[in-house]
Amino acid sequence: MDDEIRECMISFLPRLRRFAYALTGDADAGDDLVQDTCVRALTRLDQWQAGTSLESWMFRIAQNLWRDALRSRRATLMEAPGDDAHELAGADGRIVVDTRSRLRAVSEGLAELPSEQSMVVALVCIDGRSYKEAADILEVPVGTVMSRLARARRALHVLVGDEASGHSPKREETPNGQAN
Amino acid sequence: MGKLTDETLMAFVDGELDAAEQERVRQALAEDGQAVERLAIFKATGRNLALLYDRPMREAVPSHLIELVKGVPPTIEPAFAKREGRRWLSWKKDRGVSWGFGTFARGLAATGAGAILLGVLAYDPIWTTKQNAPDDQTAEATVRDDVQLAGDWLRNVLDTAPSGKAALVAASTEASNVLPVLTFKAGDGRFCRQYEFDGTQGRVLGLACRQTNGDWQVLKQLGVAAKGAGAEGYSTASGSNRTAIDDVVDNLIEGDVLGSDDEADLIESDWR
Numbered sequence: 001m002d003d004e005i006r007e008c009m010i011s012f013l014p015r016l017r018r019f020a021y022a023l024t025g026d027a028d029a030g031d032d033l034v035q036d037t038c039v040r041a042l043t044r045l046d047q048w049q050a051g052t053s054l055e056s057w058m059f060r061i062a063q064n065l066w067r068d069a070l071r072s073r074r075a076t077l078m079e080a081p082g083d084d085a086h087e088l089a090g091a092d093g094r095i096v097v098d099t100r101s102r103l104r105a106v107s108e109g110l111a112e113l114p115s116e117q118s119m120v121v122a123l124v125c126i127d128g129r130s131y132k133e134a135a136d137i138l139e140v141p142v143g144t145v146m147s148r149l150a151r152a153r154r155a156l157h158v159l160v161g162d163e164a165s166g167h168s169p170k171r172e173e174t175p176n177g178q179a180n
Numbered sequence: 181m182g183k184l185t186d187e188t189l190m191a192f193v194d195g196e197l198d199a200a201e202q203e204r205v206r207q208a209l210a211e212d213g214q215a216v217e218r219l220a221i222f223k224a225t226g227r228n229l230a231l232l233y234d235r236p237m238r239e240a241v242p243s244h245l246i247e248l249v250k251g252v253p254p255t256i257e258p259a260f261a262k263r264e265g266r267r268w269l270s271w272k273k274d275r276g277v278s279w280g281f282g283t284f285a286r287g288l289a290a291t292g293a294g295a296i297l298l299g300v301l302a303y304d305p306i307w308t309t310k311q312n313a314p315d316d317q318t319a320e321a322t323v324r325d326d327v328q329l330a331g332d333w334l335r336n337v338l339d340t341a342p343s344g345k346a347a348l349v350a351a352s353t354e355a356s357n358v359l360p361v362l363t364f365k366a367g368d369g370r371f372c373r374q375y376e377f378d379g380t381q382g383r384v385l386g387l388a389c390r391q392t393n394g395d396w397q398v399l400k401q402l403g404v405a406a407k408g409a410g411a412e413g414y415s416t417a418s419g420s421n422r423t424a425i426d427d428v429v430d431n432l433i434e435g436d437v438l439g440s441d442d443e444a445d446l447i448e449s450d451w452r
Contacts, residue, residue, distance in 0.1 A: 007356060007378065009249045010241070017236035017245075027235065031242060038249050103232045124194065125229040131196055150186040153225040160225075 005045065005054065009038065012055050015127060019059060022122040023066045025107030033069070037062040056137045059123070063138070067115045102160070109159035117152035120145055125153075184208050184215045186222075193222040243348050250346070250357075330388050330396035338373050338388055338396045340447060342440065354380055363443045366432040371451055372399070374425060379403065385425050389432070390451050400428045 016037065020030035040061050041048070048057050110118040116138075123134040124145070131149075135142045184205060191197050192205045209215055330338060333353045337360060341347035347358040355377040363373045372389035373396075386401040402424060438446070 006249050006251065010246055010356065013241040013245055013249070014237050017241065018230075018233050021236055022229075022233045030236070031245065034245060035248060038245065042249070042251065106229060106232055121225075121229070125225065125227050126233050128227055128230060131191070131194075146187045146191065150190050150222075153190065153222055154186070156225050157221045 002045075006042075008054055009041065009058065012058055015055075016058060016062060019122055019127050020062055020066075022107075022110065022126040023063070023118065025111055033062060033066060036065050040065065053136070056133070059127075059137045060139070063115075063119045066119070070115050105160045106156070109156045112159060113152055113155055117148050117155070120148045121152045121156065124149055184212060184218075186218060189215060189219045190222040193219065193226050240348060240350050246348070247346075328398040328401075330398055334375075334386075334388070334398075335396050338375065338390070339451070342447065343373070343443060344440070355384075363438045363446070364429070364433045365435060365438065367434040368432075371438075371446060372429075372432060374429065385423060387425050387428050394451075399432075400425055 013034065016034050017030060020033040020037070021027055022030075024030045024033055037058060041058050048054060110121060113121070120134055120138065123129045123137060124131065129137070131142050131145050134149075135145045138145065188197075188201075188205060192202060197205065209219065329335075333349050333355065337347045337349065337358055341358075341360050343360045343362050345359075347360060349355060349358050358377040359375065361374040361376060363371060366372050366389055370389040370391065372387060374385070374387050376383060376385050378384070381403060383404045384401060385404065386398060388396040388398045390396050
């Protein structure tokens with residue numbers, strides 16, 4: 001039983017890493033978050049209710065840890081999102097550069113959103129969850145997911161700029177870190 | 181008709197509406213240019229964002245994370261294959277196996293899987309060729325009438341991974357907990373390796389020999405019903421019960437099981 005759970009957890013790792021990457025905006029910080037998530041999940045396995053989604057529970061742990069981390073050390077974790085973007089695949093350099101600057105812009109934009117908004121973006125837009133699944137993970141009603149998500153995406157659009165204009169984001173003059 | 185809320189437009193973009201609602205939105209959009217502008221906001225920030233963050237989906241999960249979840253140290257036992265191979269050879273005759281149990285128990289302690297102990301010991305070790313794991317056979321081996329060749333991931337593991345250590349395979353592979361067990365030289369000059377992994381239907385034991393063209397011929401592969409024991413716990417448990425793999429090894433082996441240094445040399449030299 002225990003080993004089956006571990007196997008399941010391992011199978012969740014790719015998506016969990018993507019989720020954490022989106023939340024933190026940085027691949028290494030994301031993996032640290034995944035690691036903490038696994039440790040907490042393994043040490044608190046008794047708190048998982050058999051019959052409920054183990055994966056949702058782990059995503060919930062990840063977002064709780066991230067929210068806590070943001071509270072205590074927001075500035076330090078945000079320092080250089082997108083620095084590893086040079087590893088993005090792309091045959092011609094221009095595409096890589098464009099994707100990279102967009103990755104950076106989106107990551108910075110997400111970082112400036114309130115955490116409950118960035119999390120719902122990460123769940124729905126990046127992890128591809130349905131509204132219902134996101135609601136289950138966040139333990140809020142679907143209507144709340146929708147209103148948060150709509151608000152988050154309006155804000156993100158302002159921060160990142162239009163996709164059509166791609167690599168020329170209309171950033172407000174909040175350079176980094178502390179917005180508001 | 182009229183008012184299309186942002187939530188509705190967003191749900192439309194995200195494919196969260198049923199067919200009737202979609203149609204209603206489509207019609208409303210035709211007469212509402214302002215809504216089309218708002219729609220663009222949600223299109224630009226939709227599920228396409230996933231592409232920016234897909235790197236973790238394309239690369240293997242870092243081994244430290246997998247090991248962390250497995251709860252075992254990164255290296256199970258460097259000299260495992262060598263030591264186990266020798267003992268295992270002398271084991272086969274007497275089933276005493278105080279050693280086997282010791283390592284087994286250690287493995288269990290390491291994985292924290294104590295509960296499995298009873299299950300595995302109580303499990304009647306009947307290993308069958310086809311019954312338990314027909315799917316596993318096709319999953320990683322190219323099946324021909326007479327010759328089965330290892331598929332890409334298995335070939336890669338057999339080519340490069342040392343015995344006694346969990347081998348890393350891509351997250352998309354259907355196999356997990358892959359463990360090369362031991363290496364020996366067969367009477368016909370080929371090098372052969374015993375291995376184990378968790379397939380879609382449970383633990384699988386196999387034996388493959390390397391052909392001169394670089395393919396690994398899978399000589400035998402067995403599925404076992406007992407799923408759940410960790411790699412090291414399981415392999416050791418299997419040691420106390422002869423399997424058809426043992427018979428094949430007995431028939432093929434010339435001399436002793438290779439030590440880890442010899443094996444490392446072979447891996448280094450690409451098995452030449």
